[in-house]
Amino acid sequence: MSKALETILEIDLSALTHNFNYLKSKLQPQTKFLAVVKAFAYGSDSVEIAKHLQKLNVDYFAVAYTQEGIALRDAGIKTPILVLHPQSINAETLIDRCLEPNIYSAKLLNDFITVAEQQGQKDYPIHLKFNTGLNRLGFNQKDVDTVVARLKSTTAVYVKSIFSHLAASEDLNEKDFTLQQIETFKAIASSFKSKSGIEPWLHLCNTSGIINYPEAHFNMVRSGIGLYGFGNSELEDKYFKPIANLKSVVSQIHEIDKGKSVGYNRAYTSNRNERVATIPIGHADGLSRIYGNKKGFVLLMMRKPISLVMFVWI
Template structure:
């Protein structure tokens, strides 16, 4: 693997395949696997990730918004795509591009049925989202009868699945709450089947649900962060391989005298004679200002170098006083060893945030 000569995000398809196979090993053969590729596939590249997963046998994709699904269709992705948070203004496009909506409220259900009928659809596949405790999106249990009645009064749509979302499946201290969500979902599913006379697929588990609650795998599971290399626990992280490595290069090294300032607003004042390296990555690339002033760090020649001063739009400065390095040396922001979780935790954040914040202007290299 060649050393970075500019800021680059390396995407390792072998690691992606490993994570897919590990998660698949937790499932029964008949259980379907949905890959969540929203937010540019968690900051990597949704099209390239989806192409690879389609090639190795994924059953379904999920995106957040219609335009994300359209981008996949434009790239030749033919696998079914669930849109998790569609807006009614995009329903016509959704149908035209053979995307499948999550319907999560009476208003959204009414609007989609109307659009489907106006476009002369027959049994268009939809997915009904129930709220079982996350309190974010989804029908309440009390809405069930009205919703089933509306679905039964049209032939334009057909329920392909009903689903919900676990709130704390990664936290075993919240086991009682998660078990309650699972039981609530089972009750909703049984009543829905009885009232509607249909037997749609059921899915509830996210990555941590797959790992911690095998009894709740039902007909399909959904994984996002697990595919990208994180198991949401120290123990499970050992079984995954982060697919993304963010690297850069030392552009310049300055000798800073004691008492001199570094960066905007003079946020760093040197308390000794320092060597300071400038690196071409900043908050416009997704490395938040939160990581400035020694909250965040990078690795140069295996040594931790703290970010000093404020993160700039296109640059950071790091303290390399005690590090043997030179201009042109490779810089690791995160990789398989020094993971995105490690730098995120330094600022009280999580891997999801730093990954999904990565700018599209960062060059992507794909490793076979």
């Protein structure tokens, strides 16, 4: 007798390979590829995703937080890992686990250099982020002189790359804004190179940037959501394959009368006699309650015909 199916998340690594190869086909052979595996690889499994991409010879990984990088190192990932949102308190751990920090502020730059010097590091790789319009993390263009001066005062670190992030690369209505970001980034890179004498890698494009702005691929591109099967437009989505499939079972079916309520806070009230199915997945599993009351849907595969009006997750 086969084991009953419970709630599972299936990950299709062949779809991941397809998406990776499709994105790579957009690049020049010398352009490097950074795979973003933050947030459990966009809700899938960062370790399995990273292991597979490592076999495909991806050039870099990026995670959001230091602990995510540690998890990959503990799983045997040897590929370089960029930590996008480190804190000063993480400096020793970053160095100990061979993780490369995104340096986005003067405080973080000073704090990391101090720790690197204390540990006797020489030319430890760091990455500098500059703000070109997203207005979240990053140095501003006017900070180039200050950053260069601090870097010239130490041999503990070296700049592996400088990068920025496009705010609206998927929205062609915002093309002028994106083009301005690209020009701002090029100006920052030129200024940094001439004043520092350093030739770092440059990377700016995310998934939609890869697709829509080939002139801005520079030395490396970064892809997150594209790897997981989404092209950010109806035109591009058809070229990608979603890698994840969430499956569950029906635990119980209730017959409810007209006027009866279902779920927390009586959010749904039936306007006729109905059948309601409950499936064993819910808020504690990351399926937010905002998807209830006709805002979400499931696909039902039935062994025999049955009439259902709604599903409830627990």
